[in-house]
Amino acid sequence: MKKKTLVLGASLKPNRYSNLAINRLNNYDHPVEAVGLRNGVVAGVDIATEKKSFENIHTVTLYLNPKRQEEYYDYIVSLKPQRVIFNPGTENPTFYKILQENNIEVDVACTLVLLASNQY
Template sequence: MAEKSKNTLVIGGSTKPERYSNKAIKKLLKYGHKVYSIGLKHANVEGVEIQVGQPEFEDIDTVTMYIGPSHQSGYFDYVINLNPRRVIFNPGSENNEFAETLRANDIEVVEHCTLVMLDYGLF
């Protein structure tokens, strides 16, 4: 189990079990984290509501990205306003422009796989 539960927002949530965002939601729950998610359509994964749009959340520690760089620009201000401690760019979601913007706002940027981080105690 995780040392401390972290409120985590999964951007790009999906109900498809083969999607890494779906695996991340399930694994974050398994490790005892509070999980929120936003995606393209309203759904539910293991009791986690996938919301659409840019809903307000409080006390988000970590945002983990599962959308490609070409779909991220609309989330720049949203994520910055959430004021997370860090943003994890999973493989395929890396975005230098977004990373620079986050760093300029004192938000830690991590380029890694959330699933691996959880399994190796790096989350």
């Protein structure tokens, strides 16, 4: 099943994990949206700098540290994703609670590993 994914904290730098995630999600044919600090294109995906109202987001995968996540709490909840993946370095128990209160699954994992092991 293809899962439309929002990469939050997307980077234009090829050595960043968020950039690798965009590429790998594309390789696995998952539709990808991206929000980051700078506009640009990675693997054919436009990176937005504003909080767009994307439709039908299944998964949000985070590449923002917990402090930077705070300004996105309401935005992520408003997208009504089925799950949020907290990649290494993004763990945030305060946000887990908010998501769970909104019936959004919390997955503390690595998007790249989930994809490589067919667990995405």
